[in-house]
Amino acid sequence: MGASWDDVQEGMEIPTLEKNCSTQQLVYWAAGSGDFYQIHYDHNFARATGLENIIVHGALKHAFLGQLLHDWVGNEGRVxxxxxxxxxxxxxxxxxxxxxxxxxxxxxxxxKLVDLEIWTENPAGARTSPGNATVQLP
Amino acid sequence: MSDETQESLITDEMRAAIGKESEPTTLEIDKTSVRMFARAVGYSDPVYYDEAAAQAAGYRSLPAPPGYLGTPVFDPNRRGVRQQAMMEPSRPLKRVLNGGTDIEYLADICAGDVLTSTSGISSIEERQGRLGEMLITTTKTTYRNESGKVVAIMTGTGIRY
Structure with a gap:
């Protein structure tokens, strides 16, 4: 069951989606998305480019925000x-x-449409992937 | 702002490429690829895994989750669109970052669909940022289904520094 347009109010927060990526999930993502850039799964490679650790793919965070919206609107709505x-x-x-x-x-x-401000937030509270979205609701 | 005494990072070759559409790329969406993508993101909604659940929800087959626009048909002998966006600037820049992604959806995309995408560079800018000298390339990719309808438009921002 997804959200209903009639129940939505401007300013309301939608349910938070919690993520915490294992390195295995990043490898799933590499395969699922076709992005095999080594900074996302090879520590030595990542460090050689000046990073302190392997990093989560930007597009995976974009997809997390897609899931945040899909899980909220359900299958009668559309992202x-x-x-x-x-x-x-x-x-x-x-x-x-x-x-x-x-x-x-x-x-x-x-x-029936709704615009949202969306973002991912790290443990320090910084918005690492700020953005916006539009969904259609029943 | 960049130092005026320095030559632009943007070469004539890069300037000439702005606005030119690429050759089309064929992308397939199948049930296995939808499941792989949905699993990688961490979805639990059965519409992405079970065809009966997808059809009960009104989809033709497993729908493509947001962010999944098909898998390009791999050809080891073809020079891809990515390489086109990677033309060498006037001074070498070593590192690449994905700056952002924006996808607009105009129709459902489901397993069984074959999409055709064309891509073009909409702008190239140079900037001094916290990473130093940066080259920011905006690329727009249009995805059409087999009947020629535009189903999605992706705008991507690439950063080289």
Whole structure:
């Protein structure tokens, strides 16, 4: 059961999605996405490029924000747009809190739409992938 | 702002490439690839794993989760779009970062679909940032289904520094 447009209010926060990537999950992601850049699974390679550790793929955080929205709207709603910037690095075995707040509720071309501000947050509270999204709700 | 005495990082070759559409890429969506992607993200919604659940929810087959726009048909002999975006700047930049992703969805994408994408560089900018000298390339990729309908548009930002 997903959200209903009638129940949505501007300013409301949607349920947080909690993530914490194992290195194994990053390898699943490499295979699932086709992004095999070694800074995401090879410590020696990552350090040689100046990173302190392997880092979580930006596109995986984008996909986490997609899941945050999908899990909220359900299958009667649709995710229409998801966009985010990769502003800060996230590391394996650290919490990534995926969050969203409704910024606008409106109808357009007969569709019931909601715009949101979305982001991932690291354990220090920094927004490492800020962005925005549009969803359609029943 | 960049030092005016320094030559631009952006070469004539790069400038000439702005706005040019790439050759089309074929991308397949199949049930196994949807499941792999959904598993990698950590979805538990059965629509991404079980065809009966997907159809009961009104999809033609397993839907592509947000962020999944198919898997390019691999050809070891083809020079990809990625390489095109990696033209050498006037001074070498060693590192690459993904700056951001924005995807707009215009229709459902489901297992069994074959998409065709074309891609082009919409802008190249140079900036001095916290990483030093940076080259920021914005690429727009349009995905069409087999009937030619645009199903998704992705805008990606690549940073070289």
């Amino acid at each position: 229409k747009r998801v966009g985010c910037s990769y502003r800060g690095m996230d590391f394996p075995d650290e919490d990534i809190h995926c969050k969203g707040v409704v910024t606008r509720k409106y109808e357009e071309n007969g569709e």
